[in-house]
Amino acid sequence: MAARVLVTGGAGYIGSFCARALTAAGYEVVVADDLSSGHPEAVDCRLVELDLRDRAGLGRLLGEGFDGVVHLAGLISVGESFEAPGRYVDVNVRGSLSLLDAMREHGVDCLVFSSTCALYAPSDEALDEDVALAPLSPYAETKLLIERAIELVRRQGLRAYCLRYFNAAGAAADASLGEAHAPETHLIPIAIERASRGQPLVVFGDDYPTPDGTCVRDYVHVLDLAEAHVRAMERLLAGAPGEALNLGTGRGASVREIAALVSRCLGRELAVELGPRRLGDQPSLVARATRASRSLDWTPRWGLEDIVASACAWHRAPRYGPGRGAA
Ligand SMILES: NC(=O)c1ccc[n+]([C@@H]2O[C@H](COP(=O)([O-])OP(=O)(O)OC[C@H]3O[C@@H](n4cnc5c(N)ncnc54)[C@H](O)[C@@H]3O)[C@@H](O)[C@H]2O)c1
Numbered sequence: 001m002a003a004r005v006l007v008t009g010g011a012g013y014i015g016s017f018c019a020r021a022l023t024a025a026g027y028e029v030v031v032a033d034d035l036s037s038g039h040p041e042a043v044d045c046r047l048v049e050l051d052l053r054d055r056a057g058l059g060r061l062l063g064e065g066f067d068g069v070v071h072l073a074g075l076i077s078v079g080e081s082f083e084a085p086g087r088y089v090d091v092n093v094r095g096s097l098s099l100l101d102a103m104r105e106h107g108v109d110c111l112v113f114s115s116t117c118a119l120y121a122p123s124d125e126a127l128d129e130d131v132a133l134a135p136l137s138p139y140a141e142t143k144l145l146i147e148r149a150i151e152l153v154r155r156q157g158l159r160a161y162c163l164r165y166f167n168a169a170g171a172a173a174d175a176s177l178g179e180a181h182a183p184e185t186h187l188i189p190i191a192i193e194r195a196s197r198g199q200p201l202v203v204f205g206d207d208y209p210t211p212d213g214t215c216v217r218d219y220v221h222v223l224d225l226a227e228a229h230v231r232a233m234e235r236l237l238a239g240a241p242g243e244a245l246n247l248g249t250g251r252g253a254s255v256r257e258i259a260a261l262v263s264r265c266l267g268r269e270l271a272v273e274l275g276p277r278r279l280g281d282q283p284s285l286v287a288r289a290t291r292a293s294r295s296l297d298w299t300p301r302w303g304l305e306d307i308v309a310s311a312c313a314w315h316r317a318p319r320y321g322p323g324r325g326a327a
Pocket residue numbers: 008009010011012013014015032033034035036037038039050051052053071072073074075076091095114115116117164165166167168169181
């Protein structure tokens with residue numbers, strides 16, 4: 001019988017790719033999502049509309065019997081988290097504690113959790129998992145709190161991977177799934193949107209200690225991220241204890257480099273306008289992902305050009321628009 005996996009946040013951007021990849025790998029997948037920003041059209045398995053903070057509802061769902069959980073549900077914006085820190089604690093931390101509690105009650109002891117590279121203290125070097133943790137934003141603080149809670153619950157038998165993604169980007173090769181946040185805060189979709197409308201991209205600061213003064217990020221294809229989740233779940237179900245792992249490519253790209261790539265890919269000029277720094281931004285976040293490569297036998301298959309090309313193709317004909325929570 002196929003192992004059953006619950007994917008929280010599976011109607012969202014990364015979650016919809018994970019749910020699809022897990023289904024393709026032979027798992028029976030159920031998505032739980034409150035659709036606050038997710039898209040029912042992005043889900044091709046059973047979708048249960050549920051807020052993770054609804055502990056009773058979660059208990060009923062997990063009581064159906066699951067072998068593992070991939071937990072992506074939550075609020076995701078570094079900038080917004082400064083305006084609404086309490087909401088970030090409530091949704092991200094309380095939602096995750098509710099999930100951990102329901103998993104314990106129903107004997108589900110395999111968890112793959114979406115964490116972030118934004119946990120790391122600023123550094124000029126590529127980041128491995130042993131770099132000191134010093135989150136700069138309330139968003140990243142909530143992820144650290146959840147990682148710590150997971151570490152504590154390990155003592156009660158939980159096995160878990162905390163996957164620290166760098167910057168997720170890109171779309172499905174056939175443009176059937178892609179990124180559709182509203183409002184969009186992520187650089188690549190914003191740059192594509194601005195170029196398409198003939199509007200300038202606002203660069204948040206150009207006085208960072210990086211080669212061209214703009215922030216450097218490690219963009220990793222969402223298809224590669226989804227594959228890492230499948231491998232992590234496989235290993236947990238085979239008895240692995242799990243650990244914290246970076247998921248990135250090791251290649252950094254500045255905001256200006258992304259603007260140039262998008263412009264080339266669309267064959268349209270993208271003007272760049274200087275704006276102020278954005279609160280909570282790290283100058284540079286680039287992965288050393290050798291541990292994931294060793295533990296999950298995972299190496300990214302897609303590069304930055306593939307990421308931008310697939311995101312541009314998705315933008316030309318998105319299959320779904322802004323979610324229910326759109327501003
Ligand atoms: N996008 C990135 O680059 C990136 C990088 C690092 C980590 N992450 C993490 O990956 C996860 C997924 O990110 P994404 O970009 O796909 O975001 P997303 O907003 O597209 O997906 C999040 C999903 O969670 C759902 N959700 C929110 N609150 C919920 C709640 N209380 N109960 C049930 N469902 C709820 C939303 O409706 C949405 O479908 C998040 O946890 C995010 O912090 C993302």
